[in-house]
Amino acid sequence: MNSPRAEPNFLPPALEAIALTRRFADVTAVDRVDLRVGSGEFFGLLGSNGAGKSTLIKMLTTILPPTEGNGRVQGFDVVARSREVRRRIGYVPQMLSADGGLTGRENLILSARLYHVPRDQRVERATEALTFMGLDEAGDRLVKTFSGGMIRRLEIAQALLHRPTVVFLDEPTVGLDPVARHAVWDRLRDLRMRFGTTVLLTTHDMEEAEALCERIAIMHRGQIVALGSTSELKSAAGADASMDDVFAHFTGGSVEEGGTYREVGRTRRTARRLG
Numbered sequence: 001m002n003s004p005r006a007e008p009n010f011l012p013p014a015l016e017a018i019a020l021t022r023r024f025a026d027v028t029a030v031d032r033v034d035l036r037v038g039s040g041e042f043f044g045l046l047g048s049n050g051a052g053k054s055t056l057i058k059m060l061t062t063i064l065p066p067t068e069g070n071g072r073v074q075g076f077d078v079v080a081r082s083r084e085v086r087r088r089i090g091y092v093p094q095m096l097s098a099d100g101g102l103t104g105r106e107n108l109i110l111s112a113r114l115y116h117v118p119r120d121q122r123v124e125r126a127t128e129a130l131t132f133m134g135l136d137e138a139g140d141r142l143v144k145t146f147s148g149g150m151i152r153r154l155e156i157a158q159a160l161l162h163r164p165t166v167v168f169l170d171e172p173t174v175g176l177d178p179v180a181r182h183a184v185w186d187r188l189r190d191l192r193m194r195f196g197t198t199v200l201l202t203t204h205d206m207e208e209a210e211a212l213c214e215r216i217a218i219m220h221r222g223q224i225v226a227l228g229s230t231s232e233l234k235s236a237a238g239a240d241a242s243m244d245d246v247f248a249h250f251t252g253g254s255v256e257e258g259g260t261y262r263e264v265g266r267t268r269r270t271a272r273r274l275g
Contacts, residue, residue, distance in 0.1 A: 014039040014166050015060060015197035019069035024054050029055040031070065031222035039165075040196045044189075044203065044213030047249060051203050051219040057168055060200075061091050071164055090159030090167040094174060098154050100144030104135055108158060109141060114253055115162035128158035132194075133187055149180025160191070166198045167191070173208060185211060207244035218250045227249040 002269040015037040030052045037043045047053045054097050058064035060071050062082040071078040073085045108126035117125055130139040133153040143151060152172060159167055172188070173181040185208070191197050203209055209216055211229050218226040218233075225244075226233055234241045237249040 012039050013072075014041070015025075015043075015075060015200065016072040017056070017060065017069070018071070020056065020066050021060060021068040022052075022059060022064065023067045028222050030059070030066075033224055034120065034226060035217065035221075035227075036202060037171070037198060039198055040200070042192055042194065042199045042212055042214050044201050044209040045205075045219065046203065046209055046216060046247060047067060047219035048208055051251075052222040053219055054170070056219070057101050057170065057202065061089060061168055083273050088163070090162070090164035092155050092159045092167070092169045094171040096151065096155070096159065098143045098151055101141055102140065102151075103140050104130060104146070104154050105139040108161060111158040112161045118160055125161050129161060132190070133157045134183070137223040142252075147180060148176050149183050152176065152180070152184050156184070156187065156191075163195075164197070169199060169201045171203055172201065174207065175205075183210070188212060194217070206247060210243050218247065218249045272274060 012085065013036045015035070017033045017035040019032045019034060020030060021028065021032050033052075033056060045053050045056070046242070052166075055064065060073060060078060062078050074088050075079050076084040076088070078085050099110075100106075102110070103125050112122040112125055124196050126165055127139075127223050128134070130136045133156060135150060135153055138146065140148060141251055143154065146154065154173070156167075156169075169188075169239070175185050188199065188201075189212070192199060199212075201212060213230070215227065215229055216233060217224045226236065230243065231248075233246045233250075234243070237246045241249070
């Protein structure tokens with residue numbers, strides 16, 4: 001097992017996990033994970049289904065309490081200071097979160113209300129978010145008329161309305177065609193460049209991880225088994241290794257057919273609706 005590589009010294013941590021652990025009965029989903037993600041970093045979290053990625057994110061976003069260990073976001077403990085953590089994060093789940101029966105603008109104004117954006121700022125922030133995500137011309141159309149890529153950009157806009165410093169993205173381009181996928185990538189790059197936002201991304205797409213992430217952690221059976229830049233991980237996996245080779249190398253050369261019936265069904269429904 002490779003020792004995790006520390007983030008560059010000049011980046012103060014935006015996210016920290018210290019021996020973070022989560023057990024479900026006799027199953028240890030996340031096993032004493034140590035992780036530091038620097039402020040403004042674009043960080044990738046890879047792993048097979050069942051590796052512990054989603055459970056780790058649920059603990060860092062205060063959705064799920066840890067069994068042991070600690071997690072911090074911007075220095076705030078995810079259990080003791082959960083309200084402060086939630087004020088500072090945005091979360092884009094894999095499942096569709098936009099309401100197809102509302103317009104893009106209406107979805108954003110509703111999200112602004114849920115995020116406790118002051119009433120007199122909601123319309124302005126919704127308009128700014130539509131423009132930033134390249135949706136200003138479609139803002140007053142019903143979301144059910146949007147393409148998959150437009151829906152994903154709208155959902156990212158929803159997560160940004162309260163101006164979080166850290167954004168979690170769970171499989172942000174699942175089910176999208178290559179053109180839509182690259183459009184989402186461009187907006188994510190703009191997000192980081194313009195606002196210095198820290199982004200933690202989960203993906204099964206090795207091309208996506210390599211295109212976006214400065215560092216990548218690979219999880220396997222609840223533990224981080226590799227951590228570094230794509231070039232470092234490729235060097236460790238062998239000469240001329242691709243990211244697919246890296247994934248196979250650090251996860252034992254096998255793809256685990258994980259995920260419950262409900263999870264598989266949810267992923268397929270998401271892909272179908274976005275497509």
